[in-house]
Amino acid sequence: MNQPMHFHPADGFAARSRAAVNDAGQRKNFRGAMDFLQAKRRAQFPDADELAGLRELGATIRRYSLAHLPRLLEQLEAKLTANGVQVHWAENADEANAIALGIARRVEARRIVKGKSMVSEEIGFNHAMAAAGIEALESDMGEYIVQLDGEAPSHIIMPEINKTRQQIAELFVDKIPGVTYTEDVDALILIGREQLRRKFAEADIGLSGVNFAVAETGTLCLVENEGNGRMCTTLPRVHIAVTGIEKVVEKLEHVPPLFSLLTRSATGQAVTTYLNLISGPRKPGEKDGPEEVHLILIDNGRSQAYGDELLRATLQCIRCGACMNHCPVYARIGGHAYGTTYPGPIGAIVSPHMLGLDATYPLAFASTLCGACGEVCPVRIPISDILVRLRNEAQARPGSSDASLRGSGAARTKLVSAIWRGWSLIYSRLGLYRLTSWFMSRGRALSPIEQGAWTRSRTPLIPAPKRLRDLIRERKP
């Protein structure tokens, strides 16, 4: 089931994350999966200098692309149109779905087969199609499993990462008629494939995402491992690609470094099995390929990020998932607790633009700011800086110059603001600091043994009998 469109992840994040950390089985699954993915990535980057150079190159390409975004989008549209691809623009999720639906109705489509696309998750595509009586079937194995179980993906690269082999085996027995229980991975994949192959032949439309859209050549690049992406974009008579407006790069030669960063950071692969370069519909005399190709370019809040110097870096993202694979919080709570399509650090920084900061600010606070995400991000997004900025925005006084985003100020409360004002007063006036810290030391016997959340998990923090400043003074002759 897809999320309802006006879902407020802010509601219930604390409860969901609490439930998740107490789910020992899931904790173990995630820990194992994260350790595995971290090791795979590490093995891909044995040379720190090569990694630093490549990240710098990747970041530069993405920054350059964003700096020229309006021009590149125009160029992309012109080139694609010349190639015979129909380009559509969607301001938000509803518009994007309406465009897709319009195409589906025109070609009298009843079944859509989908390659993996997080943007389609973002816009609630399956849900919108189902509401119009059109079946949208996931053909990526992970997405297929998630769809079979009526869930949302819990990871942007490996949507089914929260499930064990046993759970998948049980799911197959449960949902696919005539399947006998097996935990053998190859057998499970075969069962899934068998189901999917049949559907490809029946589909009227193939839907895919886009990893990179090349403006100069009008090429849509699609990175995948299973070959289902290639089937989706070649077998059905209509191919619809959906993507965010930020995915454009200028030249074909900008793709290889980003492709390399993507596959090595995401799954620890030197290359993926497939890299599809799509440049248009079937030409006269060609034996295969779709008759129509459409690209839907979606804003869905990206313009807001684009308009801000710091937050624009959010759009550099190539959706590799490395930030979540290295996040100590994600490893403990998994993807579903976030409640957003994109979980983990990237989810925390990109979702506010899509859903409003009021609906998503708890995610910005769900980080220790350890910086592991920014350290591995292949395009050098300063994720911690952005998280701090979003925290500021969340607590800014509405109407003030610090409140610049949709939903800014939503986290602000009079009490907490007053506490921080008091804190600031104490620590910026030496006299006050001296006094309070002196009382804390002298009155240490009276220190509370109950220190809220701190002592629920830890022994209390008791001030020393004498402060450092007292010890220093005493030692002076």
Added chain:
Amino acid sequence: MEPGHGLARNYPAKPKNIYLFATCLVDQFAPGAGMDTIRLLEREGIAVHFPEEQTCCGQPAHTSGYPDEARAVARRQLGLFPEPWPVVVPSGSCAAMMRHEYPKLFADDPALLAQALELSERVFELTEFLVHVAGFRQADLGPACTVALHTSCHARREMGSHETSAALLAGLGRVTVVQQARVEECCGFGGTFAMRHPDISEAIVSDKVASLRESGAERVVSADCGCLFNILGRAAKLDEIAVSPAPTLVGEHIASFLWRRTGGAEQ
């Protein structure tokens, strides 16, 4: 500051004088670590100046979404170091705040920005200073022992001082450093994160305690008091729950460990 990038910096020659910015945690909760820092530096022939007006670097407000409050506090610290001496901080996290975050906090005020940038250049984390500036080389006089080093995330990713902490320990002949699993993972403290998300924080710190215990190290040392309080406080709580007769994990600030190992008397 983007983690792990461009951490290389130029180090000055060994100075005669330095400022100590001790941090609010050390002042109130771990003054012993502050005193040992002073003793270590003085033994290297460096005069330590402690500006009385210092309070806190401002990080708690900065990471909690209160930039004005953080600025008010940070601004006070900015003016405390008039001489061009190095400012040594026995905390990687607070050092990173002063070195990397102050210039961002004051980005909109040219005069304060200039001051922040000037200060940024001479802020050093303690172990970084001992290795790269003071040329610390004291003989290890303690009995053979094993330790695990925990480096705070800001120390590691913004100051690169996991390497200097490790180098100092490696210089102690009879100390064996054992590596705990997932050494670079956060301890789950995160300042106000521990209060805001107690369940997640507890889950992370419990794993950290487990990996440190499993490492078999006799003690854990760290150059950051925040992490130490979090880790040792959690370990002690677990001991309480398990009615353990003795602590299962002990630890201290690296300054105290170094001072004791290299012949400093326990005070």
